[in-house]
Amino acid sequence: MIDPRTLREDPEAVRASQRARGEDTGLVDRLLELDERRRSAITRADSLRAEQKQLGKRIGQAAGEERESLLAQGKDLAAQVKEAEAEQVEAEEAFRELQAGLPNLVHPQTPAGGEDDYVVLKHVGTPPTFDGDPADHLDLGERLRALSTERGAKVSGARFYFLTGVGAQLELALLNLAVAQATEHGFQLMIPPVLVRPEIMAGTGFLGEHASEVYHLEQDDLYLVGTSEVSLAGYHSDEIVDLAGGPYRYAGWSTCFRREAGSYGKDTRGIIRVHQFNKVEMFVFCRPDDAESEHERLLAAEEEMLAKVELPYRVIDVAAGDLGTSASRKFDCEAWLPSQQTYREMTSTSNCTTFQARRLNTRYRDADGRPQPAATLNGTLATTRWLVAILENHQQPDGSVRVPEALRPYLGGREVLEPAG
CATH class of the missing domain: 1.10.287.40 (Serine-tRNA synthetase, tRNA binding domain)
Structure with missing residues (x-):
């Protein structure tokens, strides 16, 4: 609030x-x-x-x-x-x-408007070129026996999937790379609960306009998180944190769940928009005066990860009408998808100022020793959707996929993923 x-x-x-x-x-x-x-x-x-x-x-x-x-x-x-x-x-x-129904104040530099009114801040890398039409990630994944949406639907319904063989290994490699980077930069690794109480979900701003996206277990009155941001935001609820030594920086690895309500007919092919996925999420508690510099730090970390997996991308300043309830400003990194000939969101980082901390009663002591609301920020470091961009951008004419160099140590040194015979 x-x-x-x-x-x-x-x-x-x-x-x-x-x-x-x-x-x-x-x-x-x-x-x-x-x-x-x-x-x-x-x-x-x-x-x-x-x-x-x-x-x-x-x-x-x-x-x-x-x-x-x-x-x-x-x-x-x-x-x-x-x-x-x-x-x-x-x-x-x-x-x-x-x-509680009033969203956070928009940052003065945030563009006005809706979903299509973002401002492109920069482009990094050059989209690859192919002889003929590039394959999409689902075709590539099936040839590699890396994923199965058909069996996912059979077992759990639409927008579920299995990652199999090298697909499962590739996701673990990606997430472990993200964890290694996060810990190297001083983030404390967390594996948080994925079920949270109503006051924690509401405190982060996800039970307002986004309530239809959230899975609710009525018998237990618990909510499945759509991002570990929710659990991590609640970690210090009703506490006074000691920020004298600098911000608290966490990296949460969790499975995430989203109902994708209202998105029927959008990205139904493959694993771009699904109900369950894994993610490494950065989360920061800091003094309000440090929030903007921490926001830049989170964006830089996301760009570092995208560079490691060798993806062409752009950074956009998200327009006010496309912000979540708790965000004051948000930057998205969008990777190039050859099969769609467009950029698609891979990461997002939001400065939530003191909005969430006020709702969750997370405070710090100022120079005079008085309790004040802390600021919170979040940012995606890697998620299952990245597999889409990795497979498509690094595909080769024979249907194999080149493994980005930074991921090879996590795949036993493997340089190429070969189609199954």
């Missing part, structure tokens, strides 16, 4: 953020009204409690008829206090409920 002081002191900035996202600016006015009601209720309740305290002192010193009169006043005042406290609770709950 955003800082209520920002809402009160600069409501136009909040309205501008809502406009940039294509969201309802009227929400700001409704929040301001509820905030005024909430603060008035707090003031009234505090005033009545103070009056009640003073009356209690007078009753203790009084006797006879005066005492009886004061006791009657006390009874009436107690009823008023109870009513005021009920009004305070109701006003605060109404404010929090509406506030």
